[in-house]
Amino acid sequence: MIRCLVATACAMSIAASARAQTTADGVDAFLRGDYPRAAEIFTPLVSPLRPPDHVAEFFLAAMYENGLGVPVDPSRACALYSRASVDSTGLFGSQAAPLMQALSQTLGPARFSECVSLSTVGFDHGLEKTTFQLGPGHRVVWDLTGATVSYDGREKHTDTALARTGSIFLPLQHVQLMAGPDRLRRRDFVEAFMWRPTTDVRTWSLEWRLFEVVLDDVVPAGGGALTTAFGSRPPSALPFDLHDVVRLRVNDTGDVECEAAGLTGTRTTVIESPAAREARRTRELARAEAEKHVPWDRLLDTARRPTLAYMEADSCGSLLVYGWTGDRSEAIAIRADENLLQLSTDVRTFDLAAPQGRLEATLHVYERPQRQWWFCTDVLPPPGAVTEATWRAVRGTISIELPQPTLATIHIRGAEFVSDSGARVQQIRPITLTATLGPTVLK
Numbered sequence: 001m002i003r004c005l006v007a008t009a010c011a012m013s014i015a016a017s018a019r020a021q022t023t024a025d026g027v028d029a030f031l032r033g034d035y036p037r038a039a040e041i042f043t044p045l046v047s048p049l050r051p052p053d054h055v056a057e058f059f060l061a062a063m064y065e066n067g068l069g070v071p072v073d074p075s076r077a078c079a080l081y082s083r084a085s086v087d088s089t090g091l092f093g094s095q096a097a098p099l100m101q102a103l104s105q106t107l108g109p110a111r112f113s114e115c116v117s118l119s120t121v122g123f124d125h126g127l128e129k130t131t132f133q134l135g136p137g138h139r140v141v142w143d144l145t146g147a148t149v150s151y152d153g154r155e156k157h158t159d160t161a162l163a164r165t166g167s168i169f170l171p172l173q174h175v176q177l178m179a180g181p182d183r184l185r186r187r188d189f190v191e192a193f194m195w196r197p198t199t200d201v202r203t204w205s206l207e208w209r210l211f212e213v214v215l216d217d218v219v220p221a222g223g224g225a226l227t228t229a230f231g232s233r234p235p236s237a238l239p240f241d242l243h244d245v246v247r248l249r250v251n252d253t254g255d256v257e258c259e260a261a262g263l264t265g266t267r268t269t270v271i272e273s274p275a276a277r278e279a280r281r282t283r284e285l286a287r288a289e290a291e292k293h294v295p296w297d298r299l300l301d302t303a304r305r306p307t308l309a310y311m312e313a314d315s316c317g318s319l320l321v322y323g324w325t326g327d328r329s330e331a332i333a334i335r336a337d338e339n340l341l342q343l344s345t346d347v348r349t350f351d352l353a354a355p356q357g358r359l360e361a362t363l364h365v366y367e368r369p370q371r372q373w374w375f376c377t378d379v380l381p382p383p384g385a386v387t388e389a390t391w392r393a394v395r396g397t398i399s400i401e402l403p404q405p406t407l408a409t410i411h412i413r414g415a416e417f418v419s420d421s422g423a424r425v426q427q428i429r430p431i432t433l434t435a436t437l438g439p440t441v442l443k
Helices: 004-015 021-031 035-045 052-068 074-084 093-121 274-291
Strands: 132-137 138-143 147-152 154-158 173-179 185-197 203-214 219-229 246-250 256-262 266-272 312-316 319-323 328-337 348-351 357-364 390-406 407-419 423-427 433-435 439-443
Touching: 021 035, 021 052, 021 348, 035 052, 052 074, 052 093, 074 093, 074 274, 132 173, 138 390, 138 423, 147 219, 147 390, 173 246, 185 219, 185 246, 203 246, 203 256, 203 274, 256 433, 274 433, 312 433, 319 390, 319 433
Parallel strands: none
Antiparallel strands: 132 138, 138 147, 147 154, 173 185, 185 203, 203 219, 246 256, 256 266, 266 439, 312 319, 319 328, 328 357, 348 390, 357 390, 390 407, 407 423, 407 433
């Protein structure tokens, strides 16, 4: 391998002189046997923040594979061969691909995963392998490839999707809180802070990601952009304490909430509990099963009277709750002004006939079953996708209860709805909607 590489370098030296001087200097240093100098030259040239230099990538890969001027590191060698192989028509691309393949066979799945991550992020990522002991027989090991949880004698690896081009990580943080009404339910969170380069390379965004470790699962629980910095590299020290910017705590009701001061202002968000998360997953599976039996091609008359019988409900944050019939041909939407609700846990009752303008209930009667609800987006549906008749509540009462910050229960009683054509329908049975609010933003 080394003899072949030297021969290739000799053939390359004349062509390299026409390239950037530093690349040619690296090749010349390699030919002289000055491997430390060659590594010093090639290393900055393989940064993921620079335009690709497949010559430098190939030579430095061979040096890491054989311990020439650098420690033997098959994972780094594999990563650099991977990047060099992108140039499949170049001088070294065709050689890099089989070399990477050969290394992948000796590395095994775990280290090959590290190779793939390094080829994307680069070597100067700063994410040290970190172990957090969560409890007896329960720990999580975090590295560039993701998180591996050991729990109850078994292991499970989760790709946390943190490996992005040019990222530079700060030390990971483990936060353990005792939550629940009795404060006896342990909840474990891991915070990742990293600088991400933007498109102009000289601007960096400090981003934060929050994960919760639940048994052997690693669940995304929040995140956002905190601040920006300018320069060829992000600052080595922050002008503030991260715990002054992102705070995890248990509120008065026993729920975990996170206060984060980001680029869009300070927001306090209640983090869904493991029990609520599991209940949501169960509902989603049940909905998916029910949708298999919906007659999607059925055509209906939009002038028909609404049934006022809703089987499921969902929400858009804390401002809109909507429910729908089992055949997905009718829906009800409850829109409320955030200041009107004030997100209180007390039951609040409103008169639908009062001209307050900050609370409304509307019915939507469709021509055909709806595969997608358009309540939570400003994007207009495709032409012809939605044909409907709309009914508005003009009488009755609506009670809104928040037994938990992430759960809303709505009761509508004695309501009368009027259609766009003037037809009227009166509610006979109470309408009850229960929906998970998702990340609830508190003021």
